[in-house]
Amino acid sequence: xxxxxxxGAIILAGMFIFLKFLLPLVTAPLPASLIYLYLALVLSGIxxxxxxxxxxxxxxxxxxxxxxxxxxQTGASQMARLAVLVMFPLLVGWQTYxxxxxxxxxPAENRTIHPAPPGEFVGLANPYPKTPxxxxxxxxxxxxxxxxxxxxxxxxxxxxxxxxxxxxxxxSDPGTIAQLxxxxxxxxxxxxxxxxxxxxxxxxxxxxxxxxxxxxxFIWKIIMGEYDGAHQTPRxxxxxx
Amino acid sequence: MLNGLGNLRTLSxxxxxxxxxxxxxxxxxxxxxxxxxxxxxxxxxxEGSLPSEDPNSSQWDSxxxxxxxxxxxxxxxxxxQEVTVKSVKVKGVxxxxxxxxxxxxxxxxxDAADAAALEFMVGDNPAHFAHGQEMLQVEGGPVNxxxxxxxxxxxxxxxAKGFKTLETQPHQDIQAKGVWENGIWKVVFSRLxxxxxxxxxxxxxxxxxxxxxxxxxxxxVDGLVKEKGGQKAVSTxxxxxxEPSADNSIFGWVILGLVLATAFELVxxxxxxxxxxx
Numbered sequence: 073x074x075x076x077x078x079x080g081a082i083i084l085a086g087m088f089i090f091l092k093f094l095l096p097l098v099t100a101p102l103p104a105s106l107i108y109l110y111l112a113l114v115l116s117g118i119x120x121x122x123x124x125x126x127x128x129x130x131x132x133x134x135x136x137x138x139x140x141x142x143x144x145q146t147g148a149s150q151m152a153r154l155a156v157l158v159m160f161p162l163l164v165g166w167q168t169y170x171x172x173x174x175x176x177x178x179p180a181e182n183r184t185i186h187p188a189p190p191g192e193f194v195g196l197a198n199p200y201p202k203t204p205x206x207x208x209x210x211x212x213x214x215x216x217x218x219x220x221x222x223x224x225x226x227x228x229x230x231x232x233x234x235x236x237x238x239x240x241x242x243x244s245d246p247g248t249i250a251q252l253x254x255x256x257x258x259x260x261x262x263x264x265x266x267x268x269x270x271x272x273x274x275x276x277x278x279x280x281x282x283x284x285x286x287x288x289x290f291i292w293k294i295i296m297g298e299y300d301g302a303h304q305t306p307r308x309x310x311x312x313x
Numbered sequence: 314m315l316n317g318l319g320n321l322r323t324l325s326x327x328x329x330x331x332x333x334x335x336x337x338x339x340x341x342x343x344x345x346x347x348x349x350x351x352x353x354x355x356x357x358x359x360e361g362s363l364p365s366e367d368p369n370s371s372q373w374d375s376x377x378x379x380x381x382x383x384x385x386x387x388x389x390x391x392x393x394q395e396v397t398v399k400s401v402k403v404k405g406v407x408x409x410x411x412x413x414x415x416x417x418x419x420x421x422x423x424d425a426a427d428a429a430a431l432e433f434m435v436g437d438n439p440a441h442f443a444h445g446q447e448m449l450q451v452e453g454g455p456v457n458x459x460x461x462x463x464x465x466x467x468x469x470x471x472x473a474k475g476f477k478t479l480e481t482q483p484h485q486d487i488q489a490k491g492v493w494e495n496g497i498w499k500v501v502f503s504r505l506x507x508x509x510x511x512x513x514x515x516x517x518x519x520x521x522x523x524x525x526x527x528x529x530x531x532x533x534v535d536g537l538v539k540e541k542g543g544q545k546a547v548s549t550x551x552x553x554x555x556e557p558s559a560d561n562s563i564f565g566w567v568i569l570g571l572v573l574a575t576a577f578e579l580v581x582x583x584x585x586x587x588x589x590x591x
Binding site for chain 1: 352353381382383384385387388389390392394395434439440441442443446447448449450451453519521546547548549550551552554557560563566567568569570571573574575578581582585586
């Protein structure tokens with residue numbers, strides 16, 4: 073009799089465990105609101121399936137209705153029904169409270185880390201060949217200009233890093249420059265934090281606007297040195313397609 | 314057996330229970346932790362007068378502090394690679410009229426040129442933390458800087474919008490008092506929450522604002538002041554808020570929710586008992 077309800081509950085629980093605990097093992101954790109959305113979809117699927125025919129509807133909903141109506145119940149099932157009837161208003165009250173209680177936390181930082189670059193920077197290629205001399209020169213410039221923030225080991229842990237929010241990018245992390253093209257870096261280094269669009273929250277970024285101090289040649293060579301030192305390779309156009 | 318209408322009713326009933334249950338279980342993100350390293354300064358509510366004149370007042374003892382790391386200013390020339398002040402502890406209070414902010418940091422020597430500053434965004438446009446410097450794709454706003462220097466013994470109310478635009482405001486609205494003891498500076502800044510001056514940050518209870526910090530070690534090394542001008546310890550923006558009074562209207566809404574949910578249950582159970590749906 074309770075078959076459809078129990079199997080529905082098992083599917084939901086399994087889905088929740090998958091989304092909440094198993095999926096994060098291979099990718100970034102999902103936000104709670106997304107998990108909620110997926111579960112709501114699964115739930116409506118179960119409901120639609122369970123109510124497709126009159127007999128499946130009876131199999132699924134009959135026990136629920138008999139349980140709620142309380143007809144002919146005794147002992148444990150009576151207690152359970154009472155518990156459900158008491159819990160439901162409390163749940164609603166708690167929901168109301170948690171929705172209305174003024175947040176005590178500062179505004180959430182929905183900063184886009186890699187916003188789209190301005191058109192004039194799309195598709196630029198590094199005009200300098202990747203010779204050992206050029207890479208060497210780039211690393212030297214990096215050590216002089218970039219390492220105070222991004223770190224001598226390209227790990228974002230330079231001596232100045234702890235004061236900045238957002239922190240200087242960690243180039244050895246596969247989530248930063250390995251995801252980007254050289255042209256993108258050229259834009260970011262040239263225009264700095266102040267060159268970001270509004271979704272990048274330029275007012276918070278300590279990344280300097282290097283075009284004020286370094287010629288383009290230096291910037292292209294620094295890019296080479298940066299990838300080499302961080303043991304990463306730039307994303308290329310082919311991968312993009 | 315169910316007819317078409319019963320079908321619909323069933324779906325909506327179960328759907329409602331389901332949505333409510335799930336939303337309570339999963340829809341609330343866990344609160345972000347503020348450790349390690351603070352993200353905000355809270356100006357706690359005080360009754361009566363504030364310890365604005367005395368950084369050592371015992372009134373400060375009960376106020377929780379936030380702590381922020383500082384960096385040598387390497388964002389813009391003239392850079393400096395090594396600074397004295399590595400972090401700052403900040404406490405804040407307000408009484409609905411005035412606010413007082415206490416900064417406390419280590420500096421081994423007391424020097425005439427030791428200085429401390431707080432910076433705030435002014436107006437609705439976001440301002441870059443480095444003196445409201447120009448942004449390329451975003452229209453920025455000005456900043457209000459409260460600058461205290463040991464040798465003058467007072468604070469100056471300043472404004473900037475871009476590098477080299479720092480100026481003393483015609484209207485001075487702030488006070489400050491600093492005390493150095495055993496290698497620790499304590500400086501209290503104070504002001505009214507709101508002023509008439511549109512060059513000033515205006516603080517509304519409950520509203521998050523942005524604040525940044527800067528400190529200069531004025532020690533004289535080889536005849537030169539060690540840190541001055543752009544050569545200083547800095548932070549980027551953090552949040553600050555004058556804590557609001559508790560809002561009791563919420564409990565009215567909670568009671569309404571309880572009453573509505575109970576009424577809803579009564580209606581459903583009555584219908585079911587009458588055998589209308591099944």
